[in-house]
Amino acid sequence: MATILAHITVIDGMAARFEEIATELYAATHRLESNVRRYEYWRGARENTYYSLLSFDTFNDFLAHQTSDHHESASPRLGEVIAAITLEWVDPLQTASALTATDGQELGGHATERQRLYSKRFMAQVADWWLLQRG
Numbered sequence: 728m729a730t731i732l733a734h735i736t737v738i739d740g741m742a743a744r745f746e747e748i749a750t751e752l753y754a755a756t757h758r759l760e761s762n763v764r765r766y767e768y769w770r771g772a773r774e775n776t777y778y779s780l781l782s783f784d785t786f787n788d789f790l791a792h793q794t795s796d797h798h799e800s801a802s803p804r805l806g807e808v809i810a811a812i813t814l815e816w817v818d819p820l821q822t823a824s825a826l827t828a829t830d831g832q833e834l835g836g837h838a839t840e841r842q843r844l845y846s847k848r849f850m851a852q853v854a855d856w857w858l859l860q861r862g
Contacts, residue, residue: 728827729789733779734813741808748804755797762788786832786851790842816852
C-alpha cells in the first residue's frame with residue numbers, strides 16, 4: 728500500500744481554477760485506475776489551503792498514477808495554480824482503518840523510464856517508529 732497526504736497551498740485568486748482541475752483529475756483517476764483506494768481533495772481551514780489523500784494498492788500503482796496520461800496532462804495546469812505542495816507519507820492504523828500499511832516496493836522490469844525517475848523522486852518514506860508501532 729502507498730498512502731500520501733498532500734498539503735497544498737494555492738496561489739491567491741486561483742482557488743476556483745484549482746478546484747476545476749482537481750475535480751477533473753479526481754474523476755479521471757477513479758474512472759481509469761483500478762488500484763486506487765483513496766483519491767480525494769478537501770478545502771482546509773485557511774484560505775487557499777487544500778489537502779489530498781492518495782492511497783493505492785501498491786507503490787507501483789502510485790507510480791502508474793503519477794505517470795498516467797491524465798495526471799501528466801493535469802500537472803502543468805496544476806503548476807500554474809499551486810504556490811506550494813508538500814507530500815507526506817502516512818501510515819494507516821491497522822486497528823482504525825481499512826487501508827493496509829504503507830511500504831515501498833521494488834520496481835519490476837516492466838517499469839517505464841518515467842516511473843523509474845518518479846520512484847526516486849517520490850520514494851515511499853516509511854518512518855522507523857511506524858514499524859515499532861505495527862509490532
